[in-house]
Amino acid sequence: MKTISLFFAASLLGHAALATRLYAASYAGLVTSLDLSKSNELSTLSQTTECGGSPSWLMLDSPNGVLYCLDEAINAPNGTITTLKTHQDGTLTKLAQLKTPAGPVMSAMYSAPGVLERKFLAVAHYSGSSVTTYSADPVLGLFKHEQTFTYQMAAPGPVAARQDAPHPHGVVVDPTGRFILVPDLGADVVRVFYVNPSTGLLEQIEPLALNPGSGPRHGAFWTPRGSNSTSSDVYFYLVQELSNELSGFRVKYSGNGISFRKIYEGGTYGKESSPAGTKAAEIAISPENNRIIVSNRLDNTFGPKEDSFAVFLCADPSGKEAEKVSFLGLYPAYGSSPRHFSIAPTQTMVAVALESSQSVAVAQWSKRSGAPGTLLAGKKLDGEIPSVVWDL
Numbered sequence: 001m002k003t004i005s006l007f008f009a010a011s012l013l014g015h016a017a018l019a020t021r022l023y024a025a026s027y028a029g030l031v032t033s034l035d036l037s038k039s040n041e042l043s044t045l046s047q048t049t050e051c052g053g054s055p056s057w058l059m060l061d062s063p064n065g066v067l068y069c070l071d072e073a074i075n076a077p078n079g080t081i082t083t084l085k086t087h088q089d090g091t092l093t094k095l096a097q098l099k100t101p102a103g104p105v106m107s108a109m110y111s112a113p114g115v116l117e118r119k120f121l122a123v124a125h126y127s128g129s130s131v132t133t134y135s136a137d138p139v140l141g142l143f144k145h146e147q148t149f150t151y152q153m154a155a156p157g158p159v160a161a162r163q164d165a166p167h168p169h170g171v172v173v174d175p176t177g178r179f180i181l182v183p184d185l186g187a188d189v190v191r192v193f194y195v196n197p198s199t200g201l202l203e204q205i206e207p208l209a210l211n212p213g214s215g216p217r218h219g220a221f222w223t224p225r226g227s228n229s230t231s232s233d234v235y236f237y238l239v240q241e242l243s244n245e246l247s248g249f250r251v252k253y254s255g256n257g258i259s260f261r262k263i264y265e266g267g268t269y270g271k272e273s274s275p276a277g278t279k280a281a282e283i284a285i286s287p288e289n290n291r292i293i294v295s296n297r298l299d300n301t302f303g304p305k306e307d308s309f310a311v312f313l314c315a316d317p318s319g320k321e322a323e324k325v326s327f328l329g330l331y332p333a334y335g336s337s338p339r340h341f342s343i344a345p346t347q348t349m350v351a352v353a354l355e356s357s358q359s360v361a362v363a364q365w366s367k368r369s370g371a372p373g374t375l376l377a378g379k380k381l382d383g384e385i386p387s388v389v390w391d392l
């Protein structure tokens with residue numbers, strides 16, 4: 001009997017492993033479901049135009065099978081948020097859609113202990129200079145608008161072409177789930193919000209100020225391995241697009257407040273200066289929890305149209321000296337303009353959204369080097385690709 005049940009368990013696992021799926025957003029107005037086969041071939045399962053003209057960001061609620069898609073609606077007065085139901089065969093069907101302020105580019109989900117039946121999402125609007133929030137029925141994928149924060153600046157920032165106005169670009173939830181951070185590329189601040197635990201509404205608190213002209217874009221929190229406390233040993237890393245820098249902060253909590261002490265600032269090319277025209281984009285902590293990965297766009301480090309990832313160490317091997325961040329080197333990004341990437345938590349692979357190559361690449365994640373490794377698959381799609389997510 002034992003042999004038989006083991007056999008069934010193995011075949012069930014084998015079956016589950018067949019469904020390795022990705023969703024990619026494209027400025028051609030498409031959201032594409034892709035299948036990665038066991039022999040590492042990427043094929044298109046289905047495409048939808050339901051997310052509007054310029055899908056910029058995808059956020060998957062995997063347990064509920066709901067994909068949230070932002071339409072940046074480039075050059076239009078309003079963007080949209082669309083929820084799409086995911087299906088076994090890869091098709092995506094529309095559940096709901098709402099108009100938003102212009103230019104939504106990133107979202108994150110959070111919850112409030114006093115509103116257990118609903119989830120919340122915060123959205124950064126680049127061209128609309130605003131942050132919006134929504135509450136959602138996560139099972140049905142239905143959602144409603146809750147808040148809009150709109151920002152102004154008295155004068156342009158030092159990089160006038162990009163800092164003509166506030167440009168919220170990212171949304172990050174802290175490890176306690178009590179604070180939301182929004183890097184604002186135009187205003188050189190990270191906007192900070194407290195999540196009201198009984199309503200889920202955001203309350204604005206003191207922002208984190210950055211160097212003028214640095215252009216904060218996206219961020220990631222890190223808690224050192226072995227630390228079980230989510231509030232006593234927390235770090236925040238920020239990628240700055242205009243200065244091509246990584247900044248690190250030690251996070252301190254006090255009551256309903258959060259504060260930041262800078263522990264690191266360094267270029268995404270180490271001691272080298274950044275090549276002209278490059279723009280750092282995405283940031284993530286490695287699955288081994290000891291590296292910070294940043295994508296560099298349009299640097300041609302590995303040849304024409306072959307950009308790079310910058311890899312930083314965020315802990316010494318013993319994990320004790322958590323404040324010792326250091327630049328380790330550059331690794332291939334498998335194409336041009338890696339705007340976004342997703343590291344698959346369970347399968348040690350990284351998917352890269354290559355905006356200018358108009359393609360998706362999937363590479364092995366190298367545990368040994370803590371960096372992207374061998375290229376496994378690539379797929380050319382229609383239009384520029386701003387975002388790609390796994391559905392595992």
Ligand SMILES: *[C@@H]1O[C@H](CO)[C@@H](O)[C@H](O)[C@H]1NC(C)=O
Pocket residue numbers: 077078099100101102
């Ligand atoms: C659509 O854009 C207009 C013009 O910017 C703005 O006033 C309006 O609030 C937007 N609509 C929504 C639903 O955000």
Ligand SMILES: *[C@@H]1O[C@H](CO)[C@@H](O)[C@H](O)[C@H]1NC(C)=O
Pocket residue numbers: 226227228
């Ligand atoms: C962290 O918590 C887990 C589960 O509660 C426990 O098994 C583990 O030993 C803890 N680790 C440390 C370093 O305290």
